[in-house]
Amino acid sequence: MLEFWWRPLLFVLGLAFVSFLFYGDISGGRGWMLFSLGLFAYLIYQLRQLRKFSEWVSNPSRPPLQGDGVWGDALYGLEKLLRGRQGAQQKVAADLQQMLEATRNLPDGVVILDDDNRIVWLNLAAERLLGLSPNRDIGQFALYLLRNSRFAEWLNHDDYSVVLNLDSPASPETKLAMQLIPLPRLQKMLLARDITEIARVEAMRRDFVANVSHELRTPITVIVGFLEAFEDMPEPDPVQFRKHIPLMREQSDRIRRLVDDLLNLARLESEPDTKDETVDAVSLARRLAGEAETMSQGRHQIELRIDNQARLIGNGQELYSALANLVSNAVRYTPTGGHILIRWGVSELGEQTFSVKDSGEGIEARHIPRLTERFYRVDQGRSRSTGGTGLGLAIVKHVLQRHQARLRVVSIPGKGSTFSACFPVERVIPELAAAPRSAPAT
Ligand SMILES: Nc1ncnc2c1ncn2[C@@H]1O[C@H](COP(=O)(O)OP(=O)(O)OP(=O)(O)O)[C@@H](O)[C@H]1O
Ligand SMILES: [Mg+2]
Secondary structure (H helix, E strand, C coil): CHHHHHHHHHHHHHHHHHHHHHHHCCCCCHHHHHHHHHHHHHHHHHHHHHHHHHHHHHHCCCCCCCCHHHHHHHHHHHHHHHHHHHHHHHHHHHHHHHHHHHHCCCCCCCEECCCCCEEEEEEEHHHHHHHHHHHHHCEEEEECCCHHHHHHHHHHHCCCCCCCCECCCCCCCCCEEEEEEECCCEEEEEEEEEEEHHHHHHHHHHHHHHHHHHHHHHHHHHHHHHHHHHHCCCCCCCHHHHHHHHHHHHHHHHHHHHHHHHHHHHHHHCCCCCCCECHHHHHHHHHHHHHHHHHHHHEEEEEECCCCCCEEECCHHHHHHHHHHHHHHHHHHCCCEEEEEEEEEECCCCCEEEEEECCCCCCCCCHHHHHCCCCCCCCCCHHHHHHCCCCCHHHHHHHHCCCCCEEEEEECCCCEEEEEEEHHHHHECCCCCCCCCCCCCC
16 A cells, blocks of 8 residues: 555655756746646656556456556556456356256256246256257246146146146156246246156055955955854854865965965065076976976876076076966966976077977967066956966066066967076076987976
8 A cells, every 4th residue: 555655656756856956946937847747747647547447447358458656556456356356257157057057967857937937948858858949938938838727726826835746748658746946036946857657666556555455355355254154153063164164275375375475576676686506407397397297187288398408597496486387377377188398498599498388278469568567367367266366477577587587478369378488698507418309297
């Protein structure tokens, strides 16, 4: 500050001193004139600097001003201040740009609305989820674009705590959850989240609970019915009681099987990895063929074909339960006199495969993609009457998935079906020695 003042003062004093030196008396006419001229020149210089300064201030992007003395100090200080401000502004602009870019690419739809609910800005997900286009729709009323009475009521209500669930106007299969968030200057942000997957899982959960309850209700009703009848008898009749025991046992077994299957599925889902071991697939196929004979009790012709001695890397118990289901299905859904072929070998696609081919009733093509859904049966009555829970192929799918294998179903109604479990090469230990191409079922 001191520096700022002493230089002009020094200049005026210096001028007075020079006038005095020249003319001996500063108060005399010529001395005074020289002093005034000096001051006038100094004033002109300062005014020029001031004009340049004012021009520069109106456009500081021009090259900085040069100046000395008071102006030099002032300009240096001002320029430093401006540069600092510019740096801060650039940083704020860069941060803002980064935020905008991040919001633009958010997976949730974001639409900024003004106080009249006109669209001010929208991101890429909003284009996709709400079918909006920035070129066409910015400045338009959101209500005109998303014509829906529930949406209109919700938007006009301005209640920021209410979440609106709506089908996407762009594609009705997409389910959206919309929320409003207040912003400064009376603007608001409309957030649209894709909840299709959550809605699907929720619907599955509801169906699952309804199915389990339905499956349990029938056997429980039968058992409770008998128990109530016995309770109402004045004298318990042991003969009657004995007569109904087999049916009660059958229904209890049904409940037990259902619970076992459900627990099995829950375990498969909760444990992501299999406990791997080397599985002797040939022995497994032989064992399953034997069980098929037992189940069939001579009603079917059962053939076992072992094409190679390859073994598997996997969980023997899980693989057994999955493949046993394919075998038991073949026996249950093939009428008496039918033929069942159990085969361990390489498929026409070159994959090591366990397959069960039957000459049974077959399955219409429309049912095939749904067979592995829990409780899905082609013929409800038929499956129940043969003791099926409808969970078998769901378990098969999970077990095979855990072994990176896939289930292939080929079926012709009236002719029969082939269910194949196809294993990836990483899970197969190739045969060590050649094996006979065909072996009788034992
Ligand atoms: N080999 C087959 N031939 C004809 N239909 C079949 C065959 N295998 C399965 N299905 C059909 O697929 C449905 C689902 O089979 P899944 O094994 O999942 O259940 P389930 O056999 O009814 O009962 P569970 O296996 O739980 O005892 C069956 O109800 C049946 O309609
Ligand atoms: Mg089954």
